[in-house]
Amino acid sequence: MTTTPIEAVRLPDPYPFYARLVAERPFAHDGALGAWVAADAAAVRSVLGSGALRVRPPAEPVPAGIAGTAAGEVFGDLVRMTDGEPQRRLKAVVAQALGRADTERAGRLAAAFTREALAGGGRIPYEELMFGVPARVVAALSGLTDGADAEAARAIGDFVQCIPASATPAQQQAAASAAARLRELLRPGIEAGGTGPGLLAELVRAADGASWTQRAPLVSNAVGFLSQTYDATAGLLGNTLVALARGAAAVPRDARAAGALVREVVRYDAPVQNTRRFAAEPYRYGDAKVEPGEQVLVVLAAANRDPAVNRDPQVLDPGRVNPAVFTFGAAAHRCPGENLAAALAAAVLMTLLAAGWAPADLPADPAYRPLANARIPLL
Numbered sequence: 001m002t003t004t005p006i007e008a009v010r011l012p013d014p015y016p017f018y019a020r021l022v023a024e025r026p027f028a029h030d031g032a033l034g035a036w037v038a039a040d041a042a043a044v045r046s047v048l049g050s051g052a053l054r055v056r057p058p059a060e061p062v063p064a065g066i067a068g069t070a071a072g073e074v075f076g077d078l079v080r081m082t083d084g085e086p087q088r089r090l091k092a093v094v095a096q097a098l099g100r101a102d103t104e105r106a107g108r109l110a111a112a113f114t115r116e117a118l119a120g121g122g123r124i125p126y127e128e129l130m131f132g133v134p135a136r137v138v139a140a141l142s143g144l145t146d147g148a149d150a151e152a153a154r155a156i157g158d159f160v161q162c163i164p165a166s167a168t169p170a171q172q173q174a175a176a177s178a179a180a181r182l183r184e185l186l187r188p189g190i191e192a193g194g195t196g197p198g199l200l201a202e203l204v205r206a207a208d209g210a211s212w213t214q215r216a217p218l219v220s221n222a223v224g225f226l227s228q229t230y231d232a233t234a235g236l237l238g239n240t241l242v243a244l245a246r247g248a249a250a251v252p253r254d255a256r257a258a259g260a261l262v263r264e265v266v267r268y269d270a271p272v273q274n275t276r277r278f279a280a281e282p283y284r285y286g287d288a289k290v291e292p293g294e295q296v297l298v299v300l301a302a303a304n305r306d307p308a309v310n311r312d313p314q315v316l317d318p319g320r321v322n323p324a325v326f327t328f329g330a331a332a333h334r335c336p337g338e339n340l341a342a343a344l345a346a347a348v349l350m351t352l353l354a355a356g357w358a359p360a361d362l363p364a365d366p367a368y369r370p371l372a373n374a375r376i377p378l379l
């Protein structure tokens with residue numbers, strides 16, 4: 001195999017490669033990558049469920065280039081980037097708040113922001129619809145309005161650049177300024193306490209209910225709501241539009257059909273194709289032994305198409321009943337934003353269709369952003 005699972009993320013069609021991984025190397029060491037690769041459903045489940053494997057290298061909990069900056073402080077507080085007992089408690093708080101997010105309001109806001117973006121006429125601003133609209137909605141749900149929603153959407157674009165290991169010093173510096181500004185924007189909503197509507201009030205209410213008293217990690221995880229939304233939801237909308245342009249599914253005629261399509265695209269062409277784990281203790285899978293310090297690349301997008309868990313996995317079928325889906329992770333770090341993400345992507349799609357968008361407006365074979373884990377078409 002000449003492709004690596006990292007290069008696969010941006011291939012026009014990575015799925016034949018993933019199918020070979022699932023069939024021939026479901027859990028194996030990849031010398032070119034310098035990491036173990038978990039590809040089939042059983043291996044992905046086992047890896048994500050293991051306490052020996054952590055979300056960060058134990059020796060570098062925060063990337064060295066942002067340690068000591070506002071970006072580093074936010075990063076170090078994120079439930080996504082930490083393990084252990086405090087993470088478990090804070091994750092329950094975060095998940096409760098997101099579980100109570102008003103997805104109908106999110107859909108209405110997404111539709112309104114989409115209409116606003118389309119109002120100028122001319123070429124469809126796909127980038128704004130994919131990245132800007134979902135981030136603005138989450139910002140608005142967090143109480144940012146009157147331009148602060150758009151400012152937060154721009155700032156989160158700068159913040160997420162510090163997350164890949166390949167971030168440059170300039171990107172890390174921009175991320176630090178963005179994190180400082182995002183904290184300023186979001187802190188008042190946390191300090192206002194748990195009264196009233198909105199995501200931040202839900203977060204404080206959940207924290208109070210769990211006797212979690214520290215406010216700074218709540219502000220950081222509110223920044224996390226925006227960063228977790230940004231690339232992933234852009235990929236979900238983009239991959240849905242590309243699936244329609246390729247004729248892989250019928251154009252949905254109503255909101256229910258749009259929702260079903262988006263949720264099947266989550267499995268079929270995962271916006272987050274892989275995630276990583278770092279061994280803090282020895283981890284065994286079959287005959288393989290992962291030593292402390294070694295990495296595991298978890299290919300969620302390959303496991304989604306494992307024929308052992310999904311029948312006819314290569315077919316995009318919005319009518320699937322109870323598919324096995326790994327795109328939102330599993331176990332301790334499972335994504336708590338799934339319903340919100342699906343509501344956002346479906347609302348933007350329906351609004352685009354209502355405005356006359358047709359799949360033929362898009363190329364069926366776009367290029368993809370050169371990212372290591374998010375699959376986002378360049379539209």
Ligand code: HEM
Nearest residue numbers: 079080225228229232233236275327328329333335337341
């Ligand atoms: C299509 C969109 C999305 C996808 C594909 C996605 C995927 C994921 C995945 C794979 C993880 C786990 C990573 C790992 O275990 O290594 C995760 C974690 C997380 N996601 Fe999402 N996500 C999406 C949207 C969202 C949204 C909209 C929010 C909130 C506004 C959100 C909030 C989170 C949070 C807080 C975590 C950390 C959970 C933890 O580590 O315990 N996500 N997401």
